[in-house]
Amino acid sequence: MKNKTNINQILQNVIEKITPPPSEKLSLDKTLLKFETKIKPELKKYGAKIFVGGSLAKQTLVKRDTNYDVDIFVLFPYSKFKTKSLELSKFLEQALKHAEIRYTILKGSRNYFQVKFKNVTLELIPILAIKKTSEAINITDISPLHVSYVLSQIKKNKKLADEIKLAKAFCYAADCYGAESYVRGFSGYALEVLVSYYGSFLKFIKAATNWNTKEKIIIDPKHYYKNEKKILEEMNEAKLHSPIILVDPVQRERNACAALSYETLKRFIEKAKKFLESPNECYFFKEKSDIEKLKNIAKKSKAKFVILKAISSKNKVDIAGAKLKKLYEFLYFLLKKNGFKILKSNFEFDEKTLEAKFYFILNEPPRDYIVRGPPLSVPEKYIKDFRKKWPAAFIKNNQLWAKAKRNVSNVSQLLKTIPKAQLKEMGIEKISL
Template sequence: QTIAYAEHPYVKVTMDNINVDVVPAFKLKDPLEAETVVDRTPFHTRYVISKLNEKQKDEVRLLKKFMKTIGVYGAEIKVSGFSGYLVELLVIYYGSFKRVLEAASETWKPGVVIDVERYFRKKDLPKITRKFQNQPLIVIDPVDYRRNVAAAVSPKSMATFIAASKTYLRNPSELFFFKVEAKPTLAEVMELISSKPYDYVFVLFPIPKKPPDILWGFLRRSVKGVRSLLEKFGFNVLDYDVWCDEREYGVFVFELESEKISDFVKSEGPLVFSEPNSSRFLSKYVDSELTIAGPWIEDFKWVVIRKRKFNRASSLLKERLLEHGVSHVLQEHLRKTWFKVLLKDDLKYIVEMVGDDFLSFLRSFVRKKPEWLRI
């Protein structure tokens, strides 16, 4: 057994090859007294049992399987999707698997409010959307009206569910419930990557030992930070993502228009009458070794053609990743350990380090088109 941490410590045990989380909670009479998410769980359980009939329980199972296959089932940060409780509430509210899909296809838009127990009146909706701003799907908790059960659902997960629902209703198929594609080989993924007209850069690193939600939280923030670093220095990032086995290794993946760009760039400066910015710009570039041409004036602005500090993405990341890219937690960890910046020709080495599961992730990342859209 091991001790893990979320809002408070809990115990993870394995019994007969089954992983079990033993999570303590306060025994309360009123769910509004809950101090943690777990404190509400008994109230959630009693509510769902009281509302679902036997047929609807099968509808819930069907909806969960559908969501799992399209990759949006799970409220953990890694997925940022639909929790089991949220799925149950959707079936309770709409009545069936098909009706949930129909509603998502026809009526869901960012800011949609689903109030299962009708705590609020129509005139209250603007106030609710303000309270839960930046949360695209709002589902009022039947046992605690102050809480949005769908708070974890990201825009991408909500949009994916809407699009997959439309596709399924147009062309129902068992393939929405079963992944049948075999795991790819290294040769297949290498061939797929080589067929693309752009470049790939990978950052391989050992991960710190943290609970999954904490780990995925700073990995997501870090990969966004590294993307911003690349864009700041003139690299066009087409797409990016992060893979992690939650045990030993993580990999940042960047799809770039080109890993190598020109040695120079035209930089736009301040307005000529903007001080002290104008004087600072001239002090920086007049007679500078970085200046290739200029400074000169275009319209009312100073411009200059200058040498780039970095024209290779791999060189930039090797030198600046820890200074300007990753979160503080990961930065401190990598300073004590290591990281490697690698290119597509290094894919075999990456797979040897992290295992074959990375290949399935990478194939999906490179393809872009989800499996359900190919049905």
């Protein structure tokens, strides 16, 4: 009973810390009203309306230390624009221009627009105003229906909004939040559906600790399918690669957890188990890598501690993050290939500066090393081939060996082996120690 009381108190404290204060919410609402007032006359020409989406609309917004990002869907009348779906971005761009609003074009299934307005970053997404999923021409057309579903769940359970905030904060701190390819975690909507399904944050993570990751975890909140076998048979195969199959309550053919990777799920389950064993507020607040702690680990292990910084040439968060994560994985591969022993590593990405930091604790390979050749019992051809490559080869215990020197024995040398053209092709502007 004491542990339960302790957890409940911790969760209540966290809710108070992650819920935006009324003054922030009021300021945000005023900013959005000013923006709507500015663009509304231009949207009216198309019969289009603004629909605020995302966490703000669903009442599941988590307090941020930085400026807020808000999704704004611009709804174009279905009957008038259903045959002009590909032109919606063009119409919205014209409205922004005529309203004299500065914007950045972001590429997507339909181009959308980022606007820095006052102290808020707005993302304007042009969509068709649909009433049912079958009318959707683009996946983004369904977004307002997701908002309606979550709000309907919160209406049934008033505490649900806070429970969802807890799940979002927990997953963000554990590097499990976001469907972007550099995270491959739970999207905000997936967490909203999961917490709604289980009824609370605690019930959700307790259930997660009992999931068998060796089998598909199948959840169908609205019981669209007769059984799990039917889901696996009828759902698009491309949607079934993730460890969790979460049937979207709004769109039965969609897996809301399709982006989730096995690695991220295992990390989430591990964090959930640790929290339940030893509840603490620290599990809900992300901390940057502790440099001194990492240095001490390296010192105790008699290893090198290396920090690499990299910046992507891409200006869209998810693309930049994906490029930098691929670079991190590429460097990890190169280090291993060149004989470095990696004891610990970590990837850290700043969504505001689009800069990444790669942390490595590693043992550098020795400059001199011995190459093992073929035994003398093999056909003469292989003996000659080895001696041709290693003229100073010697025999020991009926085996050929050769002394060699590495071209790369530290990280600085390794970085110099990567051609600038290759980095450019990878979408990397700069990498440095």
